[in-house]
Amino acid sequence: RKEVEQDPGPFNVPEGATVAFNCTYSNSASQSFFWYRQDCRKEPKLLMSVYSSGNEDGRFTAQLNRASQYISLLIRDSKLSDSATYLCVVNGVGGYQKVTFGIGTKLQVIP
Amino acid sequence: SAVISQKPSRDICQRGTSLTIQCQVDSQVTMMFWYRQQPGQSLTLIATANQGSEATYESGFVIDKFPISRPNLTFSTLTVSNMSPEDSSIYLCSVGTGWREQYFGPGTRLTVT
Numbered sequence: 001r002k003e004v005e006q007d008p009g010p011f012n013v014p015e016g017a018t019v020a021f022n023c024t025y026s027n028s029a030s031q032s033f034f035w036y037r038q039d040c041r042k043e044p045k046l047l048m049s050v051y052s053s054g055n056e057d058g059r060f061t062a063q064l065n066r067a068s069q070y071i072s073l074l075i076r077d078s079k080l081s082d083s084a085t086y087l088c089v090v091n092g093v094g095g096y097q098k099v100t101f102g103i104g105t106k107l108q109v110i111p
Numbered sequence: 112s113a114v115i116s117q118k119p120s121r122d123i124c125q126r127g128t129s130l131t132i133q134c135q136v137d138s139q140v141t142m143m144f145w146y147r148q149q150p151g152q153s154l155t156l157i158a159t160a161n162q163g164s165e166a167t168y169e170s171g172f173v174i175d176k177f178p179i180s181r182p183n184l185t186f187s188t189l190t191v192s193n194m195s196p197e198d199s200s201i202y203l204c205s206v207g208t209g210w211r212e213q214y215f216g217p218g219t220r221l222t223v224t
Contacts, residue, residue: 034212043203043215044154087153098169099213103153 001026004090006102014110017078021105023088024070033064033071034089038104044087047073078109113138113206115216123222124194131190132219134204139184144213145177148201157202160187194223 005024013019025033033050048055050062050071061074071090075082088102114137124130134143143160157177158166166179180188191198199222207213 043218045215046212049212098156100156101154 003027003100004088004102006088006105008103008105010106010108012108012110013078015078015080017109018074018076019078019107020072020074021086021088021107022070022072023090023102023105024068025088025090025100026069027090028066028069030090032091033062035060035062035071035073036087036089036101038085038087040084044101047086075107078107080109080111083107083109113140113214115204115206115214117204117216117219119219120217121220121222123224126195126223128194129190129192130194130221131188132202132204134187134189134216136185136206140206141184142206143181143187144205144207145179145187145189146203146205146215148203148218150200154203157189160189191221194221196223199223 003026011019035047036044037047038044048057048060048062050064052064054063059076063072071088073086085104085106087104089099091099116135118133122130145157146154147157148154156169157172158168158179160166160179160181162181162184168174176192178190189202201218201220203215203218205213205215
């Protein structure tokens with residue numbers, strides 16, 4: 001089983017739609033969770049951290065389910081500019097707390 | 112956040128040669144990381160560059176193939192040695208602690224012919 005699993009997509013959604021991505025992780029001892037955004041031919045950039053209580057930033061909502069070992073990202077009112085690949089990131093266990101990236105879910109918002 | 116630059120931004124190299132990639136940060140950082148992102152794949156950690164000690168390599172990556180230097184707290188280099196077409200990839204450096212967010216350089220796009 002991969003340490004971090006994501007559906008690579010692509011998810012093609014119309015403008016204004018709500019879309020949700022899930023990501024599962026295998027290490028129950030993982031402590032920190034993030035969503036990154038990567039635009040085509042660019043470096044990844046932090047979108048938001050994911051907290052146990054869930055957190056919201058504008059149109060974006062992230063949630064963590066420790067029991068089922070998954071995190072989710074919900075995007076409301078999708079914009080064309082939301083088109084990107086969304087990477088699920090989970091920290092591992094180790095002296096230097098290695099971070100593991102999922103393969104990413106590609107989102108294409110269509111006019 | 113940190114501002115990170117990488118050189119070169121891209122290169123085309125012949126097999127059997129080596130390329131050294133530079134990573135410069137605008138502030139002192141304890142940990143720097145080197146990643147590889149092959150086409151259609153996610154980021155894979157190559158190694159953690161430690162200042163004042165040898166780099167810590169992940170499984171599948173060895174120092175002879177990917178020697179790393181970390182002469183100070185703002186700079187690191189990664190060398191891709193004896194390149195083959197399978198080394199064609201984007202190489203990214205990043206800074207940050209493992210449990211906090213990481214900041215990435217713009218990447219070096221390497222093509223090996």
